[in-house]
Amino acid sequence: MLLIDCPWCGARPENEFRYGGEAHIARPQDAASLDDAAWTAFLYMRNNPKGRHAERWRHIHGCGRFFNCLRDTVSDRIEATYKPGEPAPQ
Amino acid sequence: MRFSIFSLLRHAIGGTPWPEQWRSPEPKAAYDVVIIGAGGHGLATAYYLAREHGIRRVAVLERGWLGGGNTGRNTTVIRSNYLRDESAAIYEHALKLWETLAQELNYNVMYSPRGVMMLAHSVHEAQVFKRHVHANRLNGVDNEWLTPSEAKAFCPPLNISPDLRYPILGAALQRRGGVARHDAVAWGYARGANALGVDIIQNCEVTGISRMPSGPVNAVETTRGRIAARKVAVVAAGHTSVVLAMAGVRMPLESYPLQALVSEPVKPVLPCVVMSNSIHAYISQSDKGELVIGAATDAYVSYSQAGGLHVAEHTLEAICELFPTFRRLRMLRNWGGIVDVTPDRSPIIGLTPVPGLYVNCGWGTGGFKATPGSGHVFAATIARGEPHPIVAPFALERFRTGALIDEAAAAAVAH
Ligand SMILES: Cc1cc2nc3c(=O)[nH]c(=O)nc-3n(C[C@H](O)[C@H](O)[C@H](O)COP(=O)(O)OP(=O)(O)OC[C@H]3O[C@@H](n4cnc5c(N)ncnc54)[C@H](O)[C@@H]3O)c2cc1C
Ligand SMILES: [Zn+2]
Numbered sequence: 001m002l003l004i005d006c007p008w009c010g011a012r013p014e015n016e017f018r019y020g021g022e023a024h025i026a027r028p029q030d031a032a033s034l035d036d037a038a039w040t041a042f043l044y045m046r047n048n049p050k051g052r053h054a055e056r057w058r059h060i061h062g063c064g065r066f067f068n069c070l071r072d073t074v075s076d077r078i079e080a081t082y083k084p085g086e087p088a089p090q
Numbered sequence: 091m092r093f094s095i096f097s098l099l100r101h102a103i104g105g106t107p108w109p110e111q112w113r114s115p116e117p118k119a120a121y122d123v124v125i126i127g128a129g130g131h132g133l134a135t136a137y138y139l140a141r142e143h144g145i146r147r148v149a150v151l152e153r154g155w156l157g158g159g160n161t162g163r164n165t166t167v168i169r170s171n172y173l174r175d176e177s178a179a180i181y182e183h184a185l186k187l188w189e190t191l192a193q194e195l196n197y198n199v200m201y202s203p204r205g206v207m208m209l210a211h212s213v214h215e216a217q218v219f220k221r222h223v224h225a226n227r228l229n230g231v232d233n234e235w236l237t238p239s240e241a242k243a244f245c246p247p248l249n250i251s252p253d254l255r256y257p258i259l260g261a262a263l264q265r266r267g268g269v270a271r272h273d274a275v276a277w278g279y280a281r282g283a284n285a286l287g288v289d290i291i292q293n294c295e296v297t298g299i300s301r302m303p304s305g306p307v308n309a310v311e312t313t314r315g316r317i318a319a320r321k322v323a324v325v326a327a328g329h330t331s332v333v334l335a336m337a338g339v340r341m342p343l344e345s346y347p348l349q350a351l352v353s354e355p356v357k358p359v360l361p362c363v364v365m366s367n368s369i370h371a372y373i374s375q376s377d378k379g380e381l382v383i384g385a386a387t388d389a390y391v392s393y394s395q396a397g398g399l400h401v402a403e404h405t406l407e408a409i410c411e412l413f414p415t416f417r418r419l420r421m422l423r424n425w426g427g428i429v430d431v432t433p434d435r436s437p438i439i440g441l442t443p444v445p446g447l448y449v450n451c452g453w454g455t456g457g458f459k460a461t462p463g464s465g466h467v468f469a470a471t472i473a474r475g476e477p478h479p480i481v482a483p484f485a486l487e488r489f490r491t492g493a494l495i496d497e498a499a500a501a502a503v504a505h
Pocket of ligand 1: 127131151153156159162164294296326350428429456460
């Protein structure tokens with residue numbers, strides 16, 4: 001079980017959270033003007049990297065808020081968590 | 091050599107060691123087809139390429155040992171009672187091949203059609219399962235509805251008490267479903283492919299996919315050197331996104347750890363496979379006597395090939411509620427595999443945007459059952475350079491056209 005550092009509540013066990021998939025996938029502003037390929041990429045294509053992954057989590061059994069997290073997908077080690085709107089730490 | 095009662099007797103009495111069942115060749119400079127990944131699907135593809143299409147200059151490259159991926163880690167549930175027509179076609183094609191696979195390969199894959207029973211715990215679920223039963227029958231796939239007492243008669247240790255937290259309202263049973271020996275499937279296909287001239291090259295990780303300036307693939311880079319190929323087929327399960335990124339192709343896949351565990355061995359107690367989508371549990375008994383239990387995927391993308399203990403614990407709670415007698419069993423070991431999950435829970439099979447590059451992936455939590463059928467139709471696709479009719483609906487294209495094959499319900503429990 002992961003120990004996840006909610007930016008608002010501090011470190012809590014994984015089962016207080018819900019995973020929200022890859023982070024920083026912005027919904028296109030003007031969806032109607034996209035071609036099918038771009039829309040497919042937004043809806044379905046994922047980096048799914050073996051290594052560093054930026055992902056969303058939601059503290060559903062806590063403050064209820066979304067935040068982002070940098071985790072290594074091989075070791076599962078969490079490098080950082082940060083608030084929505086903030087850029088991913090380098 | 092062929093296995094037969096006589097060869098068994100001769101080796102048993104004579105004590106002579108069995109010969110190696112496949113060679114361990116050095117990679118050649120070039121092949122007609124290079125297959126990346128020696129799991130069941132990759133090996134079956136190689137076997138059918140050689141056997142049905144006469145394409146024998148084939149190499150199967152494996153970063154670890156053959157069958158060491160999900161093929162050797164899965165809980166071996168086989169069934170074909172999927173909802174959609176497209177799915178019924180491919181899984182039923184596979185089920186028919188399972189029925190004669192041991193004879194075809196002259197290798198005992200221990201296919202045991204002992205019945206797969208899926209429990210319904212709510213009115214909604216009962217209705218959904220009945221719909222499945224009807225849809226399956228229209229497709230010529232056996233599936234039948236059982237009342238709770240009929241389910242108990244088919245599987246005596248099952249607890250059908252109305253006092254259960256999630257009482258059993260009935261079950262869907264596919265009698266032709268069952269289990270097989272996972273390693274034997276990989277070994278049988280490896281042995282068969284080897285005998286037809288296919289090179290199986292283990293400890294050979296693909297690190298790059300090389301393309302001509304005009305676009306088509308022409309070689310792979312590996313830890314054992316560069317290998318030229320006219321066609322390259324990626325059958326790398328959990329690592330598909332990583333391998334296809336080498337050719338600049340993005341995939342609609344996410345890789346998750348999926349776990350299973352086995353108990354200490356006991357005498358035969360469980361005659362069939364029992365699964366429950368809503369409380370997430372499934373269980374069968376191996377021929378060694380161990381209870382084989384499948385847990386869920388972890389919540390997040392990972393290549394750790396392990397899983398959280400709380401995930402396995404959750405499944406065990408459900409198992410103990412359904413089978414109170416199993417409460418006192420000790421668990422012997424648990425492990426994980428990395429499964430490649432698609433948005434609609436159906437596989438992706440066929441061509442890619444890169445000429446000469448083929449993919450067979452996205453089987454997620456439930457592709458063992460499809461192994462023979464998948465290899466068979468994928469080989470035809472590679473040989474002809476166009477999709478076999480059964481795989482056509484499973485093209486990568488479907489995420490652009492929107493013609494998804496939604497099996498989220500069928501795949502709700504990870505099997
Ligand atoms: C715990 C668990 C339980 C399951 N239970 C069931 C079940 O009951 N029923 C069912 O139908 N399915 C089940 N599945 C799913 C099933 O195991 C898979 O869908 C199926 O085995 C996939 O077969 P494959 O040959 O495509 O993949 P794999 O057997 O994983 O083979 C892929 C191979 O590619 C190799 N590879 C990856 N990258 C590279 C590279 N760069 N170079 C060279 N080689 C590479 C890997 O090492 C691996 O051996 C389960 C899976 C798990 C993990
Ligand atoms: Zn919080």
